[in-house]
Amino acid sequence: MSTIVSFKDVSLNFGGVKALNNVSFDIKEGSLHAIIGPNGAGKTSIFNCISGIYKPTSGHVEFKGENIGSLRPDEIANKGVARTFQNIELFENMTVLDNILIGAHRHIDYGSISGILFGPSVREKEIEARKIAEDIIDFLEIEEYRFSYILSLPYGIQKRVELARALAMKPEIILLDEPAAGMNNEETEDIARFILDIHEELKITTVLVDHDMNMVMDIAEDVIVMDFGQKLFDGIPKDAIHDKQVIEAYLGVSTDK
Ligand SMILES: Nc1ncnc2c1ncn2[C@@H]1O[C@H](COP(=O)(O)OP(=O)(O)OP(=O)(O)O)[C@@H](O)[C@H]1O
Numbered sequence: 001m002s003t004i005v006s007f008k009d010v011s012l013n014f015g016g017v018k019a020l021n022n023v024s025f026d027i028k029e030g031s032l033h034a035i036i037g038p039n040g041a042g043k044t045s046i047f048n049c050i051s052g053i054y055k056p057t058s059g060h061v062e063f064k065g066e067n068i069g070s071l072r073p074d075e076i077a078n079k080g081v082a083r084t085f086q087n088i089e090l091f092e093n094m095t096v097l098d099n100i101l102i103g104a105h106r107h108i109d110y111g112s113i114s115g116i117l118f119g120p121s122v123r124e125k126e127i128e129a130r131k132i133a134e135d136i137i138d139f140l141e142i143e144e145y146r147f148s149y150i151l152s153l154p155y156g157i158q159k160r161v162e163l164a165r166a167l168a169m170k171p172e173i174i175l176l177d178e179p180a181a182g183m184n185n186e187e188t189e190d191i192a193r194f195i196l197d198i199h200e201e202l203k204i205t206t207v208l209v210d211h212d213m214n215m216v217m218d219i220a221e222d223v224i225v226m227d228f229g230q231k232l233f234d235g236i237p238k239d240a241i242h243d244k245q246v247i248e249a250y251l252g253v254s255t256d257k
């Protein structure tokens with residue numbers, strides 16, 4: 001299996017804070033890889049370095065063997081990297097469908113001239129975008145909310161819409177930052193099922209950040225454990241729970257979210 005994302009000795013400093021300290025790992029194409037660790041461990045920083053929001057202080061990140069250090073976030077997204085955010089980032093005054101169409105449009109290349117002339121091919125592409133959006137709406141079972149405004153929706157559904165927007169980009173890899181945070185047990189089970197479907201049916205490489213081990217242990221194939229910007233562990237989940245450093249990192253860690 002080839003490597004899709006590779007961290008090579010990545011450090012990320014904010015003043016005196018080492019958000020990431022010499023972190024290296026590979027994410028295999030087609031895998032379902034989890035990243036866990038306590039508050040402030042550096043999990044979101046890893047996603048920010050992959051998606052280009054932050055640039056490493058030293059070391060570099062590769063996407064399919066290419067150093068993506070000089071690319072802007074939108075350029076990295078266009079290569080096939082989609083993400084969701086720890087705090088939902090949707091257009092709150094727009095409908096579910098319109099939010100998802102924004103994701104679908106990113107995937108569709110209009111070409112500048114036809115875009116300006118608004119010829120028939122643009123209309124065809126609008127239809128294509130709508131088809132992509134509708135397929136994902138069915139896939140994530142949010143048909144009944146299609147025309148609802150984001151602000152009016154329960155939190156768990158908003159999280160699902162954010163997932164839908166990311167999927168509408170037809171990504172090669174999807175980065176999910178705490179997709180189950182703030183959810184009750186039933187919503188968490190739903191989201192776990194969708195994550196498995198994304199991985200198994202849509203065959204998208206999936207990286208899942210989570211705070212606690214439960215969901216991760218159930219569904220991930222590989223897990224990286226972070227603590228204070230350091231990688232403590234990288235391997236299969238069942239070995240992580242017996243690892244001395246991992247156990248220490250989790251002792252006394254608050255599980256309230
Ligand atoms: N923009 C920033 N400016 C200053 N410090 C930052 C910034 N972003 C992250 N940090 C710091 O870097 C460290 C890692 O933060 P990060 O958000 O990656 O952790 P996390 O593992 O995602 O935590 P959480 O579980 O709370 O989401 C923390 O000490 C955090 O305060």
Ligand SMILES: [Mg+2]
Pocket residue numbers: 043044045086
């Ligand atoms: Mg975080």
